[in-house]
Amino acid sequence: MKRKILVDMDGVLADVYKPLIKKQYTDKGYSKTEQDLNGIEERKAFPDIISILQEKGFFRNAPVMDGSIEGLKYLNDKYDVVIVSSATEFPGCLDDKHAWLAVHFPFINWKQMIFCGVKSDISADMMLDDHPKNLSVFKGKRYIFTQPHNFSIENETYRRVNNWAEIMEIL
Amino acid sequence: MKRKILVDMDGVLADVYKPLIKKQYTDKGYSKTEQDLNGIEERKAFPDIISILQEKGFFRNAPVMDGSIEGLKYLNDKYDVVIVSSATEFPGCLDDKHAWLAVHFPFINWKQMIFCGVKSDISADMMLDDHPKNLSVFKGKRYIFTQPHNFSIENETYRRVNNWAEIMEIL
Numbered sequence: 437m438k439r440k441i442l443v444d445m446d447g448v449l450a451d452v453y454k455p456l457i458k459k460q461y462t463d464k465g466y467s468k469t470e471q472d473l474n475g476i477e478e479r480k481a482f483p484d485i486i487s488i489l490q491e492k493g494f495f496r497n498a499p500v501m502d503g504s505i506e507g508l509k510y511l512n513d514k515y516d517v518v519i520v521s522s523a524t525e526f527p528g529c530l531d532d533k534h535a536w537l538a539v540h541f542p543f544i545n546w547k548q549m550i551f552c553g554v555k556s557d558i559s560a561d562m563m564l565d566d567h568p569k570n571l572s573v574f575k576g577k578r579y580i581f582t583q584p585h586n587f588s589i590e591n592e593t594y595r596r597v598n599n600w601a602e603i604m605e606i607l
Numbered sequence: 608m609k610r611k612i613l614v615d616m617d618g619v620l621a622d623v624y625k626p627l628i629k630k631q632y633t634d635k636g637y638s639k640t641e642q643d644l645n646g647i648e649e650r651k652a653f654p655d656i657i658s659i660l661q662e663k664g665f666f667r668n669a670p671v672m673d674g675s676i677e678g679l680k681y682l683n684d685k686y687d688v689v690i691v692s693s694a695t696e697f698p699g700c701l702d703d704k705h706a707w708l709a710v711h712f713p714f715i716n717w718k719q720m721i722f723c724g725v726k727s728d729i730s731a732d733m734m735l736d737d738h739p740k741n742l743s744v745f746k747g748k749r750y751i752f753t754q755p756h757n758f759s760i761e762n763e764t765y766r767r768v769n770n771w772a773e774i775m776e777i778l
Contacts, residue, residue: 440728518728523722524705524717524718524720524721524722525717525718527702527705527706527709527717528702528705529702530701530702530704530705530722531698531699531700531701531702533701534695534698534699534701535698538698545724546695546696546698546724547695547696547724547725548724549695549723549724550695550721550722550723550724550728550729551694551695551701551721551722551723552720552721552722552723553716553717553718553719553720553721554718557611557689557721557729557730557731558721558728558729558730559728559729559730560728
């Protein structure tokens with residue numbers, strides 16, 4: 437039986453920084469680079485425009501993370517993949533997220549999707565996520581996907597992966 | 608710490624038989640009573656109109672199961688309730704289900720919701736569900752909520768509950 441891995445969406449499959457930076461620049465006339473945002477929580481990095489996460493269309497139009505299509509295909513062949521996304525916090529985004537997965541990752545079927553509020557009740561062998569709040573309550577092997585907000589986090593129970601090419605080397 | 612109970616939506620909180628029977632009668636000119644449907648699988652009971660489940664609005668407009676608002680309030684005070692709904696099979700229904708919960712059960716917050724394809728990866732102390740496919744893979748205490756499709760099912764690992772008044776007596 438294949439081992440099971442939970443794969444996060446935002447910050448792992450979906451690149452949420454690019455549209456947030458773009459929105460901040462367009463609306464407010466300024467923005468920082470991803471490097472400038474290293475070590476800063478997402479809500480603190482974009483306090484003036486973070487409400488865009490609640491707007492219909494944001495998740496539907498998010499760009500795919502570099503290398504994630506090839507990488508997820510690789511994981512999907514080797515492991516029992518379940519996509520787990522914190523989504524119920526954002527009313528009206530669930531259909532967007534479902535449709536986004538179907539468009540960009542059509543090899544993932546509906547049985548492999550979970551949209552939830554918290555991830556603590558979901559069990560598997562491995563978890564790939566960018567948020568320590570999700571990894572910290574997971575009982576299996578923990579992989580933290582590098583994103584600016586988690587750049588400074590060091591935790592010996594997390595294995596850090598910096599991009600999808602690295603995931604394909606390690607996993 | 609409160610014990611955790613997973614509560615299903617369709618056939619437990621939402622009454623899906625009433626709108627299916629109504630749709631069949633309206634579109635096809637015939638229908639059966641819920642009693643006539645005892646022991647028949649849902650897809651076999653409504654083969655000619657079951658595609659309505661895929662239509663936007665079906666889940667948004669489903670009636671609330673008798674006694675479920677009071678009953679779920681009772682469970683929510685006593686236990687750690689998580690609503691778990693098989694939903695990803697029906698594209699476009701996720702926002703409907705989320706909105707339906709918010710309207711009818713506003714005391715359930717977004718952290719208490721899971722919309723998934725299969726329920727086998729979600730763990731808790733108890734599960735209340737009408738479908739044996741969900742109960743059979745659950746490791747905790749299993750409560751089967753009587754619906755016509757499960758009427759004939761006897762399984763000594765399930766405790767049968769016939770309505771929400773019974774749930775409030777037992778749990």
